[in-house]
Amino acid sequence: DFMNALQEVRPAFGVSEEELEMCIQSGILKFSPHIDHILKEGHLFMEQVRTSAKTPLVSVLLHGPPCAGKTALAATIAMSSEFPFIKLLSPDSMVGFNEASKVAYISKVFMDSYKSPMSVIVVDNIERLLDWVPIGPRFSNSVLQTLMVLLRKQPPKGNRLLIIATTTERSVLAQMDLLLSFDYKIGVPNIMNTQELSNLLKGLQAFSDTDRHHILGELESVTLGDRINVGVKRVLNFVEAARQDTDIPGRFVEMMADAVAEGSVN
Amino acid sequence: DFMNALQEVRPAFGVSEEELEMCIQSGILKFSPHIDHILKEGHLFMEQVRTSAKTPLVSVLLHGPPCAGKTALAATIAMSSEFPFIKLLSPDSMVGFNEASKVAYISKVFMDSYKSPMSVIVVDNIERLLDWVPIGPRFSNSVLQTLMVLLRKQPPKGNRLLIIATTTERSVLAQMDLLLSFDYKIGVPNIMNTQELSNLLKGLQAFSDTDRHHILGELESVTLGDRINVGVKRVLNFVEAARQDTDIPGRFVEMMADAVAEGSVN
Amino acid sequence: DFMNALQEVRPAFGVSEEELEMCIQSGILKFSPHIDHILKEGHLFMEQVRTSAKTPLVSVLLHGPPCAGKTALAATIAMSSEFPFIKLLSPDSMVGFNEASKVAYISKVFMDSYKSPMSVIVVDNIERLLDWVPIGPRFSNSVLQTLMVLLRKQPPKGNRLLIIATTTERSVLAQMDLLLSFDYKIGVPNIMNTQELSNLLKGLQAFSDTDRHHILGELESVTLGDRINVGVKRVLNFVEAARQDTDIPGRFVEMMADAVAEGSVN
Amino acid sequence: DFMNALQEVRPAFGVSEEELEMCIQSGILKFSPHIDHILKEGHLFMEQVRTSAKTPLVSVLLHGPPCAGKTALAATIAMSSEFPFIKLLSPDSMVGFNEASKVAYISKVFMDSYKSPMSVIVVDNIERLLDWVPIGPRFSNSVLQTLMVLLRKQPPKGNRLLIIATTTERSVLAQMDLLLSFDYKIGVPNIMNTQELSNLLKGLQAFSDTDRHHILGELESVTLGDRINVGVKRVLNFVEAARQDTDIPGRFVEMMADAVAEGSVN
Amino acid sequence: DFMNALQEVRPAFGVSEEELEMCIQSGILKFSPHIDHILKEGHLFMEQVRTSAKTPLVSVLLHGPPCAGKTALAATIAMSSEFPFIKLLSPDSMVGFNEASKVAYISKVFMDSYKSPMSVIVVDNIERLLDWVPIGPRFSNSVLQTLMVLLRKQPPKGNRLLIIATTTERSVLAQMDLLLSFDYKIGVPNIMNTQELSNLLKGLQAFSDTDRHHILGELESVTLGDRINVGVKRVLNFVEAARQDTDIPGRFVEMMADAVAEGSVN
Amino acid sequence: DFMNALQEVRPAFGVSEEELEMCIQSGILKFSPHIDHILKEGHLFMEQVRTSAKTPLVSVLLHGPPCAGKTALAATIAMSSEFPFIKLLSPDSMVGFNEASKVAYISKVFMDSYKSPMSVIVVDNIERLLDWVPIGPRFSNSVLQTLMVLLRKQPPKGNRLLIIATTTERSVLAQMDLLLSFDYKIGVPNIMNTQELSNLLKGLQAFSDTDRHHILGELESVTLGDRINVGVKRVLNFVEAARQDTDIPGRFVEMMADAVAEGSVN
Ligand SMILES: Nc1ncnc2c1ncn2[C@@H]1O[C@H](COP(=O)(O)OP(=O)(O)OP(=O)(O)O)[C@@H](O)[C@H]1O
Ligand SMILES: Nc1ncnc2c1ncn2[C@@H]1O[C@H](COP(=O)(O)OP(=O)(O)OP(=O)(O)O)[C@@H](O)[C@H]1O
Ligand SMILES: Nc1ncnc2c1ncn2[C@@H]1O[C@H](COP(=O)(O)OP(=O)(O)OP(=O)(O)O)[C@@H](O)[C@H]1O
Ligand SMILES: Nc1ncnc2c1ncn2[C@@H]1O[C@H](COP(=O)(O)OP(=O)(O)OP(=O)(O)O)[C@@H](O)[C@H]1O
Ligand SMILES: Nc1ncnc2c1ncn2[C@@H]1O[C@H](COP(=O)(O)OP(=O)(O)OP(=O)(O)O)[C@@H](O)[C@H]1O
Ligand SMILES: Nc1ncnc2c1ncn2[C@@H]1O[C@H](COP(=O)(O)OP(=O)(O)OP(=O)(O)O)[C@@H](O)[C@H]1O
Ligand SMILES: [Mg+2]
Ligand SMILES: [Mg+2]
Ligand SMILES: [Mg+2]
Ligand SMILES: [Mg+2]
Ligand SMILES: [Mg+2]
Ligand SMILES: [Mg+2]
Known part of the structure; x- marks a missing residue:
């Protein structure tokens, strides 16, 4: 039942809570009205997932220049949802992984989320997950394809999922057709x-x-x-x-x- | 005998029925006369497979822009056939598979279909099955070659197969010579x-x-x-x-x- | 001795006979004088193999547009030879094979043919055996090299072999220098x-x-x-x-x- | 001693003799004075190996268009030497080998030759040994590098080796810097x-x-x-x-x- | 506790001390005022790590022409910190490692550093760690991605890390987007x-x-x-x-x- | 002690002495004053290694056209040093090795040299060690990177090493940035x-x-x-x-x- 399901996923939540808090070490300083606008948009999509049975999957991309505060804002929105499953999917946890392990790890996080009635996954720094480098250019196509499918794959009946991703490489994602996989995009300025x-x-x-x-x-x-x-x-x-x-x-x-x-x- | 053969494949049908229904969550709203035209064409090819012993294999491609409703229409046609074997072949079921596993999985579905006197396979989102990405460009040639052969390989004597595929990348498939493997093509507009x-x-x-x-x-x-x-x-x-x-x-x-x-x- | 050798290879023949017959499901309709010309040329090369000890290996390529009837004509010529070893080498039998398995399978068929005093091998749809795709372009060089060598490798003393291949990609084979490996080429028109x-x-x-x-x-x-x-x-x-x-x-x-x-x- | 050394390598010789004879099935017809010139040049280099202790390794390349008779001439020169070790190194014996096996096989033949006081190796159809294809272009660099080194590697003190290679792709070998590895080159015309x-x-x-x-x-x-x-x-x-x-x-x-x-x- | 933690990492320190001293074999001769400027800048960032709890991770890149003295200066700054964990990460210790081993080794050094309250890692000769070569160009993307993540990954709560890297290929690192991962850059002139x-x-x-x-x-x-x-x-x-x-x-x-x-x- | 150390490495020396002598089969004929100049330069660098404690590692490249006598001159300089460890590192000893084995073998030779107080290594025919071919171009980046590091890696305290390399491809080495790794370069003319x-x-x-x-x-x-x-x-x-x-x-x-x-x- 619901209570047991919650129990099952709760520990995972706890772990990511700490990780997510580390992303907001210096808090969110409202140096411009944009900051509030971004947080409000995030809130709306979170509410859509919470309340609309017809759209059990919503995905949002936060894009902007390096150091603009993308990760901190994504973490803030995710934590404010108070969904039973909240997870940070970050390159930091995959240091030294080969392509296959990355794909397996990413898939596992999504599979775990499908067990919770309501979930948020923060997919941080997508270009790094993709091993993107402009020389070549090179990137992990297997990670890319995995993300493309997971960004569009419906959770099982009755369950719902909000995906918040961050990137500094919006135009690269566009060239990869990955932008099409997102329902909404929000810019984060310097x-x-x-x-x-x-x-x-x-x-x-x-x-x-x-x-x-x-x-x-x-x-x-x-x-x-x-x-x-x-x-x-x-x-x-x-x-x-x-x-x-x-x-x-x-x-x-x-x-x-x-x-x-x-x-x-x- | 026939009845036993049916029994054998029936369970597979049941599974995909649920998956296919999930593809039509919001039903088919007839917002334009195109919708009925597409369904009628689908019906004709389904009838060709059901009644003509000379063409035991017919393949149709539904192509159109993202979110146009291709998968929902393919699922609707497939389910309306009431053939004993109806299967959805979708990237969603192959998350985390490597090339070899994808090829094996796809081949298995076709081999299974060959055991049923009449079958429909929906090959959804071909460009994703192919791991297509425009940068490079890159794609899985082994999946492509497998599809090319399976789209033209006759089922064993007496058995028949309808293949309905969907794609947003018609021109890419043309460049790959994959378009030539389809008997018919139907456009799905926005x-x-x-x-x-x-x-x-x-x-x-x-x-x-x-x-x-x-x-x-x-x-x-x-x-x-x-x-x-x-x-x-x-x-x-x-x-x-x-x-x-x-x-x-x-x-x-x-x-x-x-x-x-x-x-x-x- | 000869009779035993025949015995040994006969079963292989039986199997391919059925496969070859499936290639001519709708018979050969003589809609133009070209059809008879092609069959006669095929007959001549078959006779060369049967009667000339000096040329124990003859190879012919049937090339033409998709659906022109290449495979049906190749199968017809092969079956008319009534050689003790007749084999169809087709991509259909290699679905899901990796490059190494394809190479091994192809080599095996040729090695088997070398045991029969007179053999025909139909190498159907060469571009598909090669995993050819124009994007890149890509193809299996190991399959290509294997075919190049086998098309020129003499059967052991006393044995003879006719190879009939089909392709829709004559100009691609020319670019690959594969055309040079054929003794004769015959066009099959629409x-x-x-x-x-x-x-x-x-x-x-x-x-x-x-x-x-x-x-x-x-x-x-x-x-x-x-x-x-x-x-x-x-x-x-x-x-x-x-x-x-x-x-x-x-x-x-x-x-x-x-x-x-x-x-x-x- | 010498007699025993001969004994040891003799069997290998016997095997290749048959293979080499198969390369001259229709004999050498002297349709032009070039034929005699080629055979005489071959004789001179063979004599250099036999008599000059200062140059224990000599390599010759026969190049010309397809079907010009290169292999038959190389085989004729090799067999006329009556050296105790005569070996045909041909793509025909390496059907289905992967790169590593080819490299191992080629190296083995050379290592074997080093045990004989006087040896000839016919390296037939170099471009096929290299898996050369003009599309790409592609070829086996590991086979190429192996040949480059073996064409210049001195046999052990006291032993001598003549290498006769054939190719239809002289200009390709030049682009690969492989031509530099040959001491002499002889053209074989149509x-x-x-x-x-x-x-x-x-x-x-x-x-x-x-x-x-x-x-x-x-x-x-x-x-x-x-x-x-x-x-x-x-x-x-x-x-x-x-x-x-x-x-x-x-x-x-x-x-x-x-x-x-x-x-x-x- | 702190003393034990120190104990645990001290041995590692000892080893690198010797290696670092070998980098300064001929001392630091102050042939220009730049030398002192570089050492002072290095000191400032070292102090930032030592004293500021808000920025537990600081990274500096020393770039300049070959033989300019980059390694010697990096080693000098690192040793002057007297942090309990000081480590030289150099291509010299990874001779013969394949990509996976390099990634594992590099990750291990960073993981070890995370156990010490204060650490310095000298990442010497980045272009060599990356197997960079301008022909192609080629480099190890897995090492690059590992460095990119580690240069931005926060040590665990309470611990701090200074990273000093050297390179002769500043513009290459810029093309790779690796320059963005450094907080500060210092030029080392001839x-x-x-x-x-x-x-x-x-x-x-x-x-x-x-x-x-x-x-x-x-x-x-x-x-x-x-x-x-x-x-x-x-x-x-x-x-x-x-x-x-x-x-x-x-x-x-x-x-x-x-x-x-x-x-x-x- | 020194005497034992010598003992340990002596056998290795003996082996290469014979190999190096084979490189000078026809002696060194002084057909031009360049020959003496090259030998004298070689002597100077050998003396630098022998006497200067501050530069325990010196590397020299002999470059020139094919057959100019590079290997014979490198061997002559190496043997004249009478250092306890003298080793020829040549593609001839690595026939059939894959990249990993080459890297391991090369590293082993250097590691062995580090045990001797004074060593010379002749790295013969660098472009062949690198599997260089101008088509592509292709080469072994792992061998290249290994050489780049070993050409700059200091022997352990107290030990010294002279590296003499040969190549016909000076400009290729320049494009690879490998030329920068040599302390000195000497041309060998035709x-x-x-x-x-x-x-x-x-x-x-x-x-x-x-x-x-x-x-x-x-x-x-x-x-x-x-x-x-x-x-x-x-x-x-x-x-x-x-x-x-x-x-x-x-x-x-x-x-x-x-x-x-x-x-x-x-
Ligand atoms: N208005 C704000 N928006 C975002 N972050 C803020 C804001 N005010 C203060 N911060 C602080 O600034 C830092 C922003 O860093 P963050 O890692 O989120 O940037 P980023 O854009 O993700 O960087 P990167 O491009 O490296 O991924 C955080 O420590 C956060 O606490
Ligand atoms: N006339 C219609 N045709 C198709 N789908 C319709 C129609 N009316 C309503 N729908 C609903 O619209 C949605 C269409 O989504 P569907 O996944 O089929 O689009 P798609 O073109 O396959 O998208 P994608 O490009 O992402 O694969 C379904 O939920 C379906 O129930
Ligand atoms: N004159 C004819 N020549 C060839 N095939 C004919 C002829 N008349 C009727 N047919 C029938 O037409 C079909 C030809 O199909 P076939 O598979 O041989 O074409 P194909 O050129 O090999 O196609 P593909 O390009 O897909 O390989 C067969 O079913 C055959 O029985
Ligand atoms: N003067 C001749 N020179 C060479 N071969 C001759 C000559 N006269 C007759 N022949 C015969 O011609 C044939 C030549 O074939 P061969 O395989 O040597 O040609 P090739 O140039 O090696 O062909 P490929 O380019 O396919 O390797 C042999 O059967 C040989 O017996
Ligand atoms: N002012 C100085 N700055 C740096 N090094 C100096 C200075 N004065 C003397 N040296 C000596 O010069 C040498 C500099 O060599 P170092 O290896 O640091 O150069 P590098 O720039 O790292 O070279 P590379 O480009 O090969 O990595 C050291 O032996 C060092 O002791
Ligand atoms: N002055 C000389 N310098 C070098 N070699 C000489 C000289 N005089 C005679 N020789 C002889 O010439 C030969 C030179 O061959 P060597 O293998 O050294 O040339 P190389 O330039 O290394 O050739 P490659 O480009 O094939 O590596 C040796 O046998 C050597 O004994
Ligand atoms: Mg971020
Ligand atoms: Mg769809
Ligand atoms: Mg056909
Ligand atoms: Mg030949
Ligand atoms: Mg340095
Ligand atoms: Mg040399």
Whole structure:
């Protein structure tokens, strides 16, 4: 019965809960209105799975540049569902696996999810699961085909599944026809301008207000504008590195300026 | 004898019956005259296999865009035959199989069918069975060659077989010379205009007449015309997702408009 | 001694006889003088093997479009030889074989033939034995090399062998240098015009004379001429399918017209 | 001692003698002065191996078009040496071998030859040993590398080895850098004109003088000249095939004319 | 507890200490201010790992031309950290390993590091770990994907890891998207001009002051300028080779001039 | 201790001594001053290894056209060192090895050398060790990577190693980045003109002075100049082959002229 089924899958849930929490180590700072929009969209699809018997399978892709916060947002949506089965499917757990083992592991996670009345699977960093490299290009076609089928395969009668995937390589997935396998796609943007950076630093409480104003001013004068286009994860890293220097704000501005320059080149 | 032979294959039939029914979860809504035409053609080829001793093997390909309803139509034709052996051959049952296992599984299904006096096999989603990916391009040549031979291999004397396959990649199959292995091809179109969409929504009883008129009007004004070109499966999905929103018709129009725009880009 | 040797190989003969007969299910209808010419050429090479000790190995390739009747003609020539060892080597018997098994199976058939004083081997559908696909292109080089050597390898002293092969891919075999391995090549044409179609339908006794005239007239008016270029096997199939319709001649004309159009596009 | 060493290798010799004789089934007909020139060159290199202690390894390549008589000439030179170890290394003995087995077999033959004070190895049809096919192109690199090393590897002190190889693909071997591994190269031409054809037919005693003159006249008038360019093996085959026809000279002229036309196209 | 954990990993440390010392056989000569800058940057990132709980994983790439001193500098930074776990991951320890063994070995080193509260891993000569070769190009995608994941995989809660990698192929790593996996990149330059060469020779005490001045003068006159662009490791090698000659300074100038010429061609 | 260590490796030395002597069967004839220059350079690097503790590993590449005498010169330098461990690493000893066995064998030889205080390894014919073929191109990347690492891997503390490699494919090695792994490169030229050929023939004492003058005169008149560009090994072979002819000088001139013509085409 339902209660026993829950029991059976609960332990798996517990494990991934910890893993998912590690993905949100620095919390979700609402540096722009996009963040709330993404979380709301995620909520809607989660509700569709919970309530609509006609669509027992819904899949969503979060795509955006490296370090934009995709994994943290996917983990946040997944954990908010409170479904009895919540699982993180990540390349981190498959280090050293060969293609066949990856396929087996991925299939196993989906088979496990089919036993629960309601499940979420976070498929993190799809291009890494696929062993994607632009030289060649090369990738694991057997992992790709497995994902393509699993993204469209209905759970057994009565059970339901939400799949949230993340990627930095939306156009690659399009070339692979993998994009067609997703019901919905949501973009996750970088920190785009000094206003958003200001919001983030405020949320972080990393600098005094004076220092923050000084930093933003310096940055704008060095980069000749307010455009940033750097991922939230990198900014958080720069804050920590700068702390080791004697001139903390100066070092932070230097690192930010380098990253802005890099980004505007690409 | 015949009765025993039937007995032997009956159980296999039962299993696939359930699988095939799952393919028609939302029924067949006759939103355009094409739907009836397709079913009638399917009926004719089924009759050819049932009655003509000179052509014990007939193969038909249903091709069309993603989500157009190909699998549901193939399943409907297959089930209507009431042949003693009816089998769904789908990538869903081969998750995690390597090439050799796929070839063995496919061959086994055909060998099984040869034991029944009259059989239908639905070969669903051929491009996925072939592990097709446009980058490279790559695909399983051993699965392809197996299908090429099985599509032309006569069942043993006295027995007969109808093969109904589906694909979204007609031109790829042509490049592979696989199209030549089919006796007949039938196109399955998307929902092409607001008139057909209206028929579908009426059949679904998802909205009140007022809402439906409102939706179609909104959609035509947003998309600047009556062209739709979206698969029936996606439309059914949008209806369910929109239901989770506070403004159901508004959300449905938004999703449809996005899908129409996407389709006209490609 | 000779009688015992015969005994030893006879059973193999029996098996292939049935298989070869299945290839001529609808007989050989002499819809054009080409048919007799092909059979006579086949007879000459068979006689060369039977009587000339200096050329113990002769190989012939029947090439032509799909469904032209290549296999039926090869089977007819082979069976007419009444050699003690007659064997059909066809992709149908190697479904699910990997490359190594194919090579082993093919070699085995030739080794078996070497034990008989006079043998015929029909190597049917060479491009399928080679797992040929134009995308790539890909094919089994180990099967190709095996055939190249076996097509030129002399049987042991005193024994003789006729090899009759069929293919739809003459130009591919040329690119592979496989054409060079054949001593002789014979073309097998499609049904080329309404006169030949008329001969065929007469031979089939599928329609009354009135219907036949009506059909040919309709067809010429729809296709704007007398050119047909459709394989005999397809025409026989259309006759059977049309029989399931209420308007048999109408349906037959429709199918033929489609096939004529298809052929003139390619 | 020497006598025992001879004993040890003698049996191997016996086996290949029969195989080599089968390569010269129709003898060597001296239809042009080239034939004697080739045999003399072969003799010189054989003498170099027999008498010069400073060059214990000599390798010669016979190259020419298909059916030109390369194998028969190589076999003739090899057998004339009367060395205690004479071996034919031919694709015919490696049907169904995989790459590793081929490499092992080839190496074994060379290792065996190293035990004899004087050896000849005929490496027949190198492109077939290499599994060469122009599509791709593909070939067995491990067989190629093995041959490259063995063609340059000195036999143990005191022992000597002559290697005679044949190929139709001189330019391919050049692209592979395999040509560099041969000390000497000798071309083997086709029958080039009606004069040489006349010499051959005379040698064969296949036609009366009247018939022969008639044939040559007919052929020149059909092909508009005296150019032939057809391999001796094909001509011998045509003679045998023509014999099955009622009009023997007519059929022979027809076949020759086709072959001449084919040759002038390529 | 902490002390035991240390005990457990200490032996591993000891082993690599010796290996790392071998990388700095000729010490670090400060021939230019860059050397100190590089060491200071390395120190900062090491401090970030030691003190910041928010960024438990930091990765740095040292890139520069062959022989520039990358390995020696990476080893110096690593050893200065005095972390309980310090490990050199180098192609030298994986000679003869196949891809799977390399992946297993690399993974093992990282798993071991995760057991220590603070660790440094020097990943030396990444392009060699990847079996990179520009012809093809070819490389081990499984090693690449393993590194990509490990460079981003967080150590378990509470533990921290600094990764210092070296490469001569920065642009190749960029094409592979591997550059994105590094938090920071530091360039390591060649000896760029005669001034820096002079500093190096002084530090080495290899020549008398007179000889040194003479050498630099000669070199400038031969190479028509003060540009050098040769790696420190090569210069040290030339000093040793020149010592075997009778004219030591002359030979050294000759070798340096050749190297300068080579460098200015590339 | 040292004496025991020597004992341990001595047997290995003995074996290769014989192999290395076989590489210099016809001695080293000093037909041009280049020969002495090459031997002296080799001596210098050998001395560097013997005396300089700072550079325990030195690698030299001898490159030049086929048959130029590369292997004989490498063997001569190696044997002159009288180091306790001298080993020839040649494709001849790896006939029939697969990639993994080659890698294992090569690694073993280096590991063995590390046990000796002073070692020389001759890595002969690198392109053949790499299974190089220009079609594709193809080569063994695992052998290449193994060599790349071993050419740079330091022997254990206190031990020293000189590596002398030979190749005809310098530019290929450059494309593979393998050239970067060598400390020094030395070119080995062909016999370039009739003056050098005269020196060689004199050294050989193969012809009387009159014959030699006659030969050189003839050759210059046939080739219209004094340019030769043929490898010493080929010339020595021609001398032996010509000896089998009745007109020895005439045959020698003919063979030389052909070789000169061939060389000037390439
Ligand atoms: N608004 C936000 N959105 C996402 N992450 C945030 C936000 N605010 C703070 N963070 C923190 O930023 C980090 C985002 O890192 P995350 O790994 O999710 O990025 P990512 O885009 O998945 O990176 P990658 O491209 O490497 O996969 C997390 O530690 C998270 O706690
Ligand atoms: N007229 C119709 N034709 C087909 N399907 C219909 C029709 N009306 C409603 N449906 C429903 O629409 C869905 C069609 O989905 P189906 O899987 O057959 O599409 P598909 O073209 O096979 O998609 P895919 O490209 O993903 O394979 C089914 O649930 C079916 O019940
Ligand atoms: N004149 C004819 N020549 C050949 N086949 C004929 C002729 N008349 C009738 N037939 C019938 O037509 C069919 C020809 O089919 P067959 O399989 O030989 O064609 P095919 O060219 O081998 O096809 P494929 O290209 O698929 O291999 C057979 O059933 C045969 O009995
Ligand atoms: N002058 C000749 N030279 C060579 N063969 C001759 C000559 N005269 C007659 N023959 C006969 O012609 C045949 C030549 O066939 P052979 O197999 O040697 O040709 P090939 O060039 O090796 O053919 P392939 O290209 O198929 O390997 C042999 O049967 C041989 O007895
Ligand atoms: N300032 C310096 N920086 C680095 N190395 C130095 C310096 N001064 C002297 N050295 C010595 O120079 C050598 C540098 O060699 P190292 O192996 O580090 O170069 P590399 O750039 O890693 O070479 P490769 O490209 O082959 O990997 C070491 O022996 C080191 O002791
Ligand atoms: N000056 C010389 N230099 C080198 N070899 C010489 C010289 N004089 C005579 N020889 C002889 O010439 C032969 C040179 O052959 P060797 O195998 O060394 O050439 P190689 O360049 O290595 O050929 P390959 O390109 O086939 O490897 C040896 O037998 C050697 O004894
Ligand atoms: Mg992520
Ligand atoms: Mg479908
Ligand atoms: Mg056929
Ligand atoms: Mg031959
Ligand atoms: Mg280094
Ligand atoms: Mg050599």
